[in-house]
Amino acid sequence: MAPTAATCIFSRILTDQGLMRCIMAYQNGFYMELLPRLVEWQTIATESAAMVFVQSNRFIQYKLPDRYRDLPYFRENLLIFGSYSLFLHPFRRDDRFPLHIAIFEGDLRVVERFVRCKGFAWMTNDAFNLAVRMGHESIIQYFCNEKLAPTTSEAWKQAIALATAYERKAVAALLNTARVNQRQAKRKARCIY
Numbered sequence: 001m002a003p004t005a006a007t008c009i010f011s012r013i014l015t016d017q018g019l020m021r022c023i024m025a026y027q028n029g030f031y032m033e034l035l036p037r038l039v040e041w042q043t044i045a046t047e048s049a050a051m052v053f054v055q056s057n058r059f060i061q062y063k064l065p066d067r068y069r070d071l072p073y074f075r076e077n078l079l080i081f082g083s084y085s086l087f088l089h090p091f092r093r094d095d096r097f098p099l100h101i102a103i104f105e106g107d108l109r110v111v112e113r114f115v116r117c118k119g120f121a122w123m124t125n126d127a128f129n130l131a132v133r134m135g136h137e138s139i140i141q142y143f144c145n146e147k148l149a150p151t152t153s154e155a156w157k158q159a160i161a162l163a164t165a166y167e168r169k170a171v172a173a174l175l176n177t178a179r180v181n182q183r184q185a186k187r188k189a190r191c192i193y
Helices: 003-013 017-025 032-042 066-070 097-105 108-122 125-133 135-144 153-163 168-193
Strands: 045-049 061-064 080-081
Touching: 032 108, 032 168, 080 135, 097 108, 097 125, 108 135, 125 135, 135 168, 153 168
Parallel strands: none
Antiparallel strands: 045 061, 061 080
């Protein structure tokens, strides 16, 4: 049987090294430039710490690699409580760690890439609140623009309270504006239909 035009195209695609690298880079569901962060996440050791007031569960602590010593918060200690420092699950390893550490670092480009790959699976009010606590206005604005901001009044109140508690006045103003815009968009959507 003679090769058809389609088989020629397929064989050309499969033998094009540049194209194959591009295709293979996304096979894990992540962009290639994110893979080092994911490998790092898989190698981060955890410890469980008993707390006086918790009888059955033990809080998870993450032992961060030395590269995180550059961040002011981690200069003294790389053993952190994930629930307190990164707003992660307190009692088990949390798959959202790579997104949350990127938020903590304030790396908008990496945050955008992880959100594109994992979307709502990783994007929660916890991620939004971490950006608020850290005062990363560009990340908060990105979440609002992408409609990844909180959707309930209670979640908005929590985010605004967090901004106030950490004296993030610009963030509080941004949140109030975003909340008003969200309400107006909902009203407008109701009027259209």
